[in-house]
Amino acid sequence: FKLVEQLDLNKETDMEDLDHYLENYFTEDKPFALLLDYDGTLAPIAPNPNLTYMTDYTTEALVNISSNPNVLLAIISGRGVDDVKRKVNIPNVIYGGNHGLEILYPNGTRYIHEIPDDAKENFKQIVAELENICRKGAWVENKKFSLTFHYRAVPDDEHDIIRDEARKIIESHGYAANQAHCAIEAKPPVVWHKGKAADYILSYQYGPNWRNEIHAVFAGDDTTDEDIFELLKGMGVTFRVTKDPNIETKALYKLPSTEAVTKVLQWLDNKFCRSCK
Numbered sequence: 001f002k003l004v005e006q007l008d009l010n011k012e013t014d015m016e017d018l019d020h021y022l023e024n025y026f027t028e029d030k031p032f033a034l035l036l037d038y039d040g041t042l043a044p045i046a047p048n049p050n051l052t053y054m055t056d057y058t059t060e061a062l063v064n065i066s067s068n069p070n071v072l073l074a075i076i077s078g079r080g081v082d083d084v085k086r087k088v089n090i091p092n093v094i095y096g097g098n099h100g101l102e103i104l105y106p107n108g109t110r111y112i113h114e115i116p117d118d119a120k121e122n123f124k125q126i127v128a129e130l131e132n133i134c135r136k137g138a139w140v141e142n143k144k145f146s147l148t149f150h151y152r153a154v155p156d157d158e159h160d161i162i163r164d165e166a167r168k169i170i171e172s173h174g175y176a177a178n179q180a181h182c183a184i185e186a187k188p189p190v191v192w193h194k195g196k197a198a199d200y201i202l203s204y205q206y207g208p209n210w211r212n213e214i215h216a217v218f219a220g221d222d223t224t225d226e227d228i229f230e231l232l233k234g235m236g237v238t239f240r241v242t243k244d245p246n247i248e249t250k251a252l253y254k255l256p257s258t259e260a261v262t263k264v265l266q267w268l269d270n271k272f273c274r275s276c277k
């Protein structure tokens with residue numbers, strides 16, 4: 001695996017150099033927060049959301065890391081929160097769903113971000129109109145607070161057309177249309193995203209001054225993850241999972257694959273696993 005340093009895209013570094021990137025970061029004795037995205041980061045992209053899985057190596061590293069009471073592990077996904085929890089299926093994890101609009105704590109406490117009534121009404125309309133343009137395998141994933149319009153199965157040469165149709169419908173009802181992998185995410189018109197959710201989780205756990213008091217690492221692969229890269233700028237270690245050397249990102253580093261993410265998790269497991277020492 002190769003780790004590509006964002007600041008110098010010509011310099012490719014072997015994974016052994018994780019010591020160089022991470023060890024130098026963890027010099028002080030502070031609590032550690034590990035934040036992760038799910039699809040495309042912990043689990044490889046699959047033809048359908050039901051077909052994704054994490055490898056045993058990934059699961060083992062996450063279970064070990066989450067066994068350390070001084071580590072906060074949060075997985076913040078675009079999926080519905082119960083869906084991502086069912087997929088990951090590890091206790092002692094804070095799960096964020098619908099791009100952070102829902103947060104589910106290990107003790108069952110739920111945070112749900114308020115959405116105005118008129119936006120809720122518009123959501124029903126968007127679902128109906130998107131279902132109307134579904135063809136050739138396109139489908140709507142209704143996640144109650146947000147939705148994903150999937151066009152992965154549509155022939156490649158028709159992607160642009162169907163994506164633009166979907167985007168137009170979503171935006172005509174005041175929702176934000178974010179590009180995802182062969183999909184458009186429709187997010188309600190509220191000032192809330194993965195970055196705000198991560199800030200909420202970290203403030204709740206460590207207080208408003210968390211930036212100065214903890215170490216934080218985040219990995220994500222999508223445009224919606226950029227809000228967490230931004231949040232952790234200047235204090236955390238952040239990875240954008242991408243094979244594209246030209247993609248613009250606020251992350252500190254790029255990782256080429258979910259396998260490379262697993263390597264990072266194994267490095268962190270080695271450092272933070274309390275119960276296996």
Ligand SMILES: O=P(O)(O)OC[C@H]1O[C@H](O[C@H]2O[C@H](CO)[C@@H](O)[C@H](O)[C@H]2O)[C@H](O)[C@@H](O)[C@@H]1O
Pocket residue numbers: 037038039040041044045046047048049050052076077078079080141148150152180181182183185222224
């Ligand atoms: O924030 P994430 O955890 O990365 O979730 C983002 C979206 O992921 C899912 O869709 C994407 O992954 C699917 C499975 O690999 C793939 O079939 C699809 O084409 C991708 O767009 C999920 O279905 C969405 O709800 C999430 O918002």
